[in-house]
Amino acid sequence: MQNWFKNIGPGPLVAAAFIGPGTxxxxxxxxxxxxxxxxxxxxxxxxxxxxxxxxxxxxGVISQNGLAHAIRSEIKNPVIKAFAIILILSAIVIGNAAYEAGNISGGVLGLETIVGNSNITIAGFSINFLSIVIGIIAFVLLYLGNYKVLQNALVFLVILMSLAFLITAIITKPNFSEILNGVFIPKFPKDGMLTVIALIGTTVVPYNLFLHASLVKQKWHNKSDLKYARKDTLVAVVLGGLVSMCIIISAASIQTQDINSAADLAKGLEPLFGSFAKYFLAIGLFAAGITSAITAPLAAAYVATGCLAWSTNMHSKKFRAVWMLVLLVGILSASSGIKSIEIIKFAQVTNGILLPIIAGFLIWVMNKKSVLGAHVNNVKQNIFGIIILGISILLSLATLNKVFQLNLI
Structure with a gap:
């Protein structure tokens, strides 16, 4: 067990990033x-x-460089390179700033389910006090710039979140044979296609690819460490997926359809399963919010510094300036109640378009011996990658269709 904890890498940070309030x-x-x-x-x-x-x-382990650096250095055509950098900066940095408000608000919803309303009025303005508290916690952890401290904090929060959602699911006493049926036998219920695409889109996150490639080189520096990186990835992503499944299982026990958010789910569980269910879910939602509130600015900083050839040192002024800007936008939006609908819509569109582009580039670069030597993709990895690329293109079309009603699919 001690050896396992010693070899924990950025996997939990990746899980923390994709299990946010949106998920x-x-x-x-x-x-x-x-x-x-x-x-x-x-x-x-x-x-x-x-x-x-x-x-x-x-x-990250083999090249000791991040994905943004690989994009900048491997695309030789200056026009395509400039387009790729602008698109990535727009989608990840601006997009994460827009979503940061949602991350902080999600953490607040979890806390408010337990402690009640946290709005205070100052000079006629209503400000959410808990949004500022969550923002300060995220600021302190990011400003320390210590990978080990950040990792340990997020591992603790991910474990807390996992236990909270797992206990909530167990309390609802689900039917295990029906669960297995739902996991292994695909069904396409009426009006369920957009939800299927949303489940995939909220789990396969473009910014996580940049975050992961940048963070593994903080932990591992030798090719022999690749086995640890793979095990770390497998365990963390499976754990994150099980957490998401537990949320679906918990929600399936609610009889009413009048549920629009996780906060509603927490309230809906209380009359059926007692206040404990509500509290466990609220703790899980708080942990989901605060972990994403930390990882989104961090990913934006790695992307911006990688694309613009700045230092990726967590203590550098430019690195800190990027995550501070993203975090500040999130705190101001969440604490004042401002909803930047147009910015969020832009983030949805650009992230939807970005996923197949980044997945395509990732598959392309993973076949370049000049970057990875003997560690390029094998045939099986390329087949899986191309199938996922196809799914991401479908997701991209669905995103455009949903936002602009283009009837593409």
Whole structure:
């Protein structure tokens, strides 16, 4: 056990990044609307995430460079390079700033389920006090710039989140044969396709590929460490996927359809299963919010510094300036109640377009011996990668279709 803890890498940070309030909400709606029928979509998402994150981890360990650096150095055409950098900066940095408000608000929802309303009025303005508290916690952990401290804090929060959602699911006394049926037998219920795509899209996250490739080189420096990176990725992503499944299972026990968020789910569980269920879910939602509130600015900083050839040292002024900006936008939006609808819509579109582009580039670079030598993709990895690329293109079309109603699919 001691050896296992010693070899924990950035895997839990990756799990922490994809299980945010958005994931909790999507999984809640999947469970409330379709019961266990869409659990297979989570299994598919877990497999896709493992395949892509393993590639990102392998790139980081072998090349000792991040994905943003690889994009900048490997694309030779100046026009394509400039387009790729602008697109990535827009989607990841601006997108993460928009979503940061949602991450902080999710953590606040979890706390408010336990402690009640936290709004205070100052000079006529209503400010959410808990948003500022969560922002300060995230600021302190990021400003310390100590990878080990950050990792340990997030490992603790991920374990807390996992236990909270697991206990919530157990309390609801689910039917295990129906769960297995939902996991291994794909079903396409009426009006369920967009939810399937949302479950995949909220798990296979573009910014996680950049975050993972940048963080593994903080932990491992030798090619012989690749086996540890792979095991770390596998364990963390599977754990994260099981957490998402537990949320779906918990939500499936609610009889009413009048559930729109995880906070509603917490309230809905109380009359059926007692206040303990509500508290466990609230703790899980708080942990999901605060972990994503830390990893989103961190990923944005790695992407910006990698794309612009700045130092990726966590103590550098430019690195800190990027994550501070993202975090500040999130705190101000969440504490004042401002909803930047247009920015979030832009983030949805650019992230939807970005996923197949980044997945495609990742597969391309993972076949370059000049970067990875003998550790390039094998045939099986390329087949899985191309299948996932196809799914990500479908997700991209669905995102565009949903936002602009283009009737593409």
């Amino acid at each position: 909790v909400t999507v999984c809640t709606l999947a469970g409330v609307g379709f019961g266990y029928a869409l659990l297979w979509a989570m299994l598919l998402s877990i497999i896709a995430t493992i395949v892509l994150q393993e590639m990102a981890a392998r790139l």
